[in-house]
Amino acid sequence: MGRSPCCDESGLKKGPWTPEEDQKLVKYIQKHGHGSWRALPKLAGLNRCGKSCRLRWTNYLRPDIKRGKFSPEEEDTILNLHSILGNKWSAIASHLPGRTDNEIKNFWNTHLKKKLIQMGFDPMTHRPRTEIFSSLPHLIAWANLKELIDNHSWEEQAMRLQAEMTKLQYLQGLIQPSDGSFPTSQPSGFDMDTINLLNSLSSIKDNNNNSPNGLNLSPQLDIEAAASLQSLNNSVPFSRMPNLQVPCSFQTPLNNKDTIPAPDQFSAVTINSPNSPWHQLVPSSTRTPSPPSIALPPPLSDTPIKYNTLGEACDTSVWPDLLLEDPLFHEIV
DNA sequence: AAGTTCGACAACCGCAGTCCA
């Protein structure tokens, strides 16, 4: 075991590296390899500790490092892997060629984590932050009461409150489908973890097949992933789940040309009134199953379309219109 | 224009695991 000797020996430089130091380090490693990091600084003529040299090399100077913005595909992979692996940055980095664990960690902390929180998801569990939704009825009631006192009649407000509660129930049903209260798209026992795993397997497999920089899975794992996908496809409505399980749009216009057909086991039905431009997807016992090929996920890089838990096409960067329209949502989030 | 705040990211710290004498 043994604790590593402290790097703080007096005289050793700390802080940002200068171009000259970088050049020395690169030159030395190109010529001799890094060998022992502890011995390297002296040999390379650097007034740094070996640990600092190692970090500088692995996180910044290594020739195979890919710099610049993360692509949407990389972001997708990070999110999926993080939902399974948690903060195992090195493990995640091993699936993203050219990216370092430090870079991914920073990207997560500065971008993705905030994004998830803003969307109301717990960045650690990737599940909806239920405390927000459990407090929603109270907040809505409070807000409505305030508005009621200010502006409207009791009758008018009673109707509004009822509408809000219906909206909320619908929302909860979609986000937490396992409670079985509202339209649910998943068979019992098919939880978020399974979805995450499935999602990741799907993206891993796709990356492996389609990208020269794809993931380096062993053939065996690839076969297992494919087998898992296939078996899950037999029991699961959709094999390609959305990023983060973001509930995307809860309703889509019926007359929209771009509307994606409801996936297998679901029918589009109108809600509220026959003239409503909106529909929701509900389990359907009458539809015939789709061919297996439909259930297989399209290649990640080739498909701009993503699906929410109901299988709707959606833009994962967008929150449900229902929520976004609600000023209360902005107050809470 | 100067001061302050914020965000992004590079770098550091310290624990834990592995290797080897």
Place this chain on the structure above:
DNA sequence: GTGGACTGCGGTTGTCGAACT
């Protein structure tokens, strides 16, 4: 088997430039 040296890893801090007041 033991303990020191070394490396890997994840969390945290520091720095710097941009945006804001």
